[in-house]
Every structure is written in C-alpha cells, then in structure tokens.
Amino acid sequence: MKLIVTGSGGAVSTPRPCCNCRVCREARQKGIPYARTGCSLYISDAKILIDTPEDIGSALNYMDIDEIRYIFYSHTHPDHIMGIRLIEQLRMDWLGNSEGLKSKEPVYILGLPRVIQGLCELRIDRGAVVENFRDCGLVETIETRRFDKDDLSVELIPANLSQNVTVFLIQQSNKKVIYAPCDVKPFPHNSQFQNADFLIIGDTIPDNILKNGFVLRKENPFRNILFLMDEIMELKEKYQIQNVIITHLEEVWGKSFDEYRELEKSFDGIQFAYDGMEITL
Numbered sequence: 001m002k003l004i005v006t007g008s009g010g011a012v013s014t015p016r017p018c019c020n021c022r023v024c025r026e027a028r029q030k031g032i033p034y035a036r037t038g039c040s041l042y043i044s045d046a047k048i049l050i051d052t053p054e055d056i057g058s059a060l061n062y063m064d065i066d067e068i069r070y071i072f073y074s075h076t077h078p079d080h081i082m083g084i085r086l087i088e089q090l091r092m093d094w095l096g097n098s099e100g101l102k103s104k105e106p107v108y109i110l111g112l113p114r115v116i117q118g119l120c121e122l123r124i125d126r127g128a129v130v131e132n133f134r135d136c137g138l139v140e141t142i143e144t145r146r147f148d149k150d151d152l153s154v155e156l157i158p159a160n161l162s163q164n165v166t167v168f169l170i171q172q173s174n175k176k177v178i179y180a181p182c183d184v185k186p187f188p189h190n191s192q193f194q195n196a197d198f199l200i201i202g203d204t205i206p207d208n209i210l211k212n213g214f215v216l217r218k219e220n221p222f223r224n225i226l227f228l229m230d231e232i233m234e235l236k237e238k239y240q241i242q243n244v245i246i247t248h249l250e251e252v253w254g255k256s257f258d259e260y261r262e263l264e265k266s267f268d269g270i271q272f273a274y275d276g277m278e279i280t281l
Contacts, residue, residue, distance in 0.1 A: 001152065001172040001281045002044040003200075006059045008273035009036030010202075010250035011079040013055060021211065023256050032062060033274035034257045038079055039181050039202060039248040043170065046149040048072060050168065050179065052083035060086075063276060070147070072154070073111040074181050075165040076118040084122070084129060091138040102137030112156050113143040114164040155192070159184045169193070175281040178241070181248055185227055193239045197281055200273070201235075202248025203227055206263060211254030229267070236269065247273035 014036040015024035027035040038053020042060075047069040049056075060068075068090055074080055091103045109130070111119065120141070122129045133139040147154040152172040159165040159180070168179040169192055178193055181202040193199075204227040208216045216222060227235075236244050249255075249272060255263070260272035 001170070001175050001177070001279075003170075003177065003279040004042040004044060004063055004065070005040075005200075005245075005247060005273045005275060005277040005279075006042045006049070006063055006065065007037040007040040007053055007056065008247050008249055008275050008277065009038050009053075010248050010252075011038075011077075012251040013037055013053075014249075014251045016251045019251075021254070023211075023254060024251070026256055032276055036249060036251075036275055037062075038083070041179055041181070041200065041247075043152070043154075045152050045172065046070065046154075048154070050074060051080040051181065052086050053079050054083045056083035056086050057089060059275065068107060070108045070110060072147075072156070072168065073109065073115050073119055073166075074168070075115055075183055076122075077182060080182065081119060081122065084119075087133055087138050092136065097136065104137065106138055106140045108142055109139050110142045110144055110147055110156075112145065112158060112163055112166055114162065115166060116141050116143045118164060157188060157190055157192075159188050172281070177279070177281070185225060185231075187235055193241070196239060196241045198243045198245060198279060199235065199239075199241045200245045200247055200279075201227070201232065202246070204229065204232055204246045204248075206246070206249075206253055206255060206260070206272070209254075211252045214252075214254070229270075232270065233267070242269065244270045245273050245277070245279070246270065249273065 015027040037055040037059040041050045047067045049068050050072045087107050120130045126132050145156050155169040157167045159167050165183045170177040176196045177198045178196050179200045264271055
C-alpha cells in the first residue's frame with residue numbers, strides 16, 4: 001500500500017496570500033515542504049483521491065500524479081470540496097463537448113450518503129455542480145460505506161451521529177491505515193481501529209504558543225473542538241496504533257516545516273505531515 005499526502009495544510013494554506021509573517025515568507029521562498037496546500041490524500045494502488053481543496057490541481061501537478069479514477073469526500077466543509085472543478089479539468093473535452101460529445105470515462109465520486117447529498121447541493125449559475133458534471137458524462141456518484149478494489153478496501157465510518165463526517169479505514173493485506181482528516185472530535189469508537197499501522201489525523205493543535213505569540217488559554221473554545229497533543233497520545237495508546245501522522249496543519253499555528261520536525265522529537269511515534277510525504281506499507 002502506498003499513500004501520498006498531496007496536501008498537508010489546513011483551512012488556510014501556507015503561505016497565506018499577502019501574509020508577511022516569517023513562516024509565510026519562508027514558504028514562498030523555499031516552496032514545498034515549507035509550503036502547504038489544502039488537506040488531501042492519494043491512495044496510489046487504486047488511484048483514489050480523498051477531498052479536493054481549492055489548490056488541488058497545483059498539488060497533483062507537483063506530486064506528478066498521473067491518474068485519478070475515484071474521488072472520496074470526507075465531509076462538505078469548503079476547504080475540502082471547493083476544488084471540485086478538478087473533475088472538469090480531468091475529464092472535460094471542451095472541443096468534443098462543443099459538438100455534443102460526452103466523456104466516456106467518468107470520475108467516480110464516493111462518500112457517505114449524507115456527504116454525497118450535501119455535495120450535490122453545491123450550486124453555480126447553471127445549477128447544481130455535480131448534476132452539471134453528470135449531464136456532461138464527467139462523474140458518477142456512489143453513496144456507500146465500503147469500497148473494494150482488488151485486495152484493497154476502504155471503509156467509510158461516520159464520525160458523528162449526523163453521519164456527515166467520515167473516518168476512512170484503509171486496508172490491504174494485513175496493513176491498516178486510519179485517515180481522519182477533519183472534524184473528528186470526539187473521535188468515534190470502533191474496535192476496527194485497534195492495532196492500526198498508521199493514524200493520519202487532522203484538527204490538532206501542536207502547541208500552546210501559536211502564530212504571533214498567541215497563547216491558547218485554558219478557556220479557549222478551540223480546546224473543545226480540536227485535539228490537543230496529549231489527546232492524540234491517548235488515542236495512540238487506546239488503539240495501540242504504531243504510528244501517528246498529524247495533517248491539516250493550520251497556517252495560524254505559526255510553525256515552519258523545521259519547527260514541526262523539531263517538535264516531533266518530543267513525542268514517540270508521532271510525525272507532522274508535509275506535502276509529498278509518502279507512506280509505504
């Protein structure tokens with residue numbers, strides 16, 4: 001199994017446009033891995049992309065990804081879906097379309113029923129985006145809780161009672177990866193998470209001192225909706241997970257690539273993701 005972190009950034013990518021802070025300046029000067037695009041993951045074995053942030057096209061070009069057959073959506077927050085026009089760029093033949101020809105090789109969009117239903121509500125001046133793509137033969141949508149391709153399986157596990165946020169359990173042979181990119185606190189209990197090789201998880205505050213010296217006080221509401229590092233350690237111990245990779249790294253955390261590498265030394269079996277990071281099992 002081979003996974004590629006095509007995007008490790010948060011709701012705001014790094015560098016933030018027009019920001020002149022030290023982290024953003026360095027990211028502009030040095031590029032990836034100091035720069036981060038929106039949160040996404042590529043499963044190489046089955047040509048699966050999970051989520052399409054606004055800058056997904058640039059991310060795929062940088063990683064030299066040459067094929068996308070399936071796009072899974074974790075939930076419908078804007079920073080995970082607003083790059084959906086990628087599908088148009090992948091499959092639309094504008095010249096053929098001008099003569100009424102439709103794509104014969106659609107991209108398959110998969111997700112939990114509530115996620116697909118929410119995605120189908122996204123609209124432009126010509127109507128619903130997904131419906132428009134479907135009319136052009138660009139996509140087919142599949143509401144599902146499980147996907148199997150050869151010896152690889154992806155189970156879509158609802159992260160909340162509303163069932164509109166997803167934790168992905170990716171398995172191949174005897175290897176197991178949990179991908180929980182966003183909005184997954186409180187973390188759902190599931191015995192299948194036990195003894196996973198990797199947990200790739202977002203929505204984690206790496207430190208109490210953030211951008212521009214901002215101190216995250218005990219009463220700050222972020223502590224209730226985002227994970228703290230000790231909570232990540234508790235998850236790792238609870239499920240006996242071998243390795244944890246923290247993704248969806250927000251620009252406002254105020255940390256550079258080098259600072260995340262240094263912070264890793266404080267924890268056992270925990271890494272911070274970066275664009276282009278490869279996980280091979």
